[in-house]
Amino acid sequence: MRQKRAKSYRKQMGVYLHAFKFREPYQTLLDDQIILQCHRTAFDLEKGLNRTVQSEVKPMITQCCMQALYMSRDEGAIEMAKRFERRRCNHNYKEPKTPSECIEDVVVVDGKNKHRYVVATLDEGLRNALRVIPGVPLIYINRSVMIMEPLSKASKAVQIAVESGKLTGGLNDAKLAGLRQKDDGLEAEGAPKSKKRSGPKGPNPLSVKKKKKEPKPLNDKENASKPGNTEEAQPKKRRRKHGKSGEKPEEKSKEKSDEKSQQNNEADHVGTHAETSAQAVEEFEQHSQDD
Numbered sequence: 001m002r003q004k005r006a007k008s009y010r011k012q013m014g015v016y017l018h019a020f021k022f023r024e025p026y027q028t029l030l031d032d033q034i035i036l037q038c039h040r041t042a043f044d045l046e047k048g049l050n051r052t053v054q055s056e057v058k059p060m061i062t063q064c065c066m067q068a069l070y071m072s073r074d075e076g077a078i079e080m081a082k083r084f085e086r087r088r089c090n091h092n093y094k095e096p097k098t099p100s101e102c103i104e105d106v107v108v109v110d111g112k113n114k115h116r117y118v119v120a121t122l123d124e125g126l127r128n129a130l131r132v133i134p135g136v137p138l139i140y141i142n143r144s145v146m147i148m149e150p151l152s153k154a155s156k157a158v159q160i161a162v163e164s165g166k167l168t169g170g171l172n173d174a175k176l177a178g179l180r181q182k183d184d185g186l187e188a189e190g191a192p193k194s195k196k197r198s199g200p201k202g203p204n205p206l207s208v209k210k211k212k213k214e215p216k217p218l219n220d221k222e223n224a225s226k227p228g229n230t231e232e233a234q235p236k237k238r239r240r241k242h243g244k245s246g247e248k249p250e251e252k253s254k255e256k257s258d259e260k261s262q263q264n265n266e267a268d269h270v271g272t273h274a275e276t277s278a279q280a281v282e283e284f285e286q287h288s289q290d291d
């Protein structure tokens with residue numbers, strides 16, 4: 001039974017830690033009555049608190065609660081309470097509030113447990129009032145057993161909202177926000193690259209230019225009067241001329257080749273002439289020898 005309760009308390013404190021961002025040591029406001037009872041029953045209050053929240057607590061007492069203790073004239077309880085850190089509530093010293101009023105006023109700021117107090121009180125009315133405020137761990141003592149109240153409905157609602165926020169927003173924010181930003185960064189880095197890639201596709205715009213040129217010739221009749229288009233049309237003619245001139249070199253080369261071939265032919269002819277002349281000479285010589 002104790003282990004089971006310890007486990008549930010551990011779970012509960014986990015909720016206060018994560019959903020309500022409590023930090024150790026837990027600031028624990030004590031009312032005068034719980035201090036008095038602990039002193040009376042020799043209950044180790046600090047040890048009990050540490051065991052209940054399963055972590056270190058910082059026991060605190062408000063000025064009003066301290067004054068209420070002075071009124072009890074329980075020297076032992078007063079001495080015990082003097083060890084605890086005094087929480088300045090700034091309530092009128094001469095007209096102190098009741099401990100429950102004081103603690104509620106200190107704990108609840110704008111409907112929230114702003115300073116993340118644990119409240120240990122025997123005042124059931126105060127616990128009822130604080131149960132409405134989300135994220136207020138409530139501790140009391142019943143028959144010398146220190147008990148932490150289960151999560152209030154208000155606390156559960158916030159816990160569910162926080163957890164569902166983590167689940168639904170898992171890909172959107174919270175801890176994964178950093179990862180997502182990195183992803184966005186990668187996308188942002190990738191996007192320019194894709195733009196650069198689309199830039200190289202700009203050469204494909206060359207095909208777009210061709211498309212532009214194609215419609216213009218079609219509109220040449222309409223825009224023929226405009227000099228710009230005629231000028232644009234002329235370069236094509238020039239290009240065609242260039243093309244023709246390009247053919248001309250070929251013709252020249254052909255001519256050259258023809259000339260070369262003619263020269264070769266001439267050379268051949270010369271050669272043949274030479275050969276023939278040589279033959280003629282030989283024949284002549286032979287004839288002369290014969291003669």
Ligand SMILES: [Zn+2]
Nearest residue numbers: 064089091102
């Ligand atoms: Zn006060």
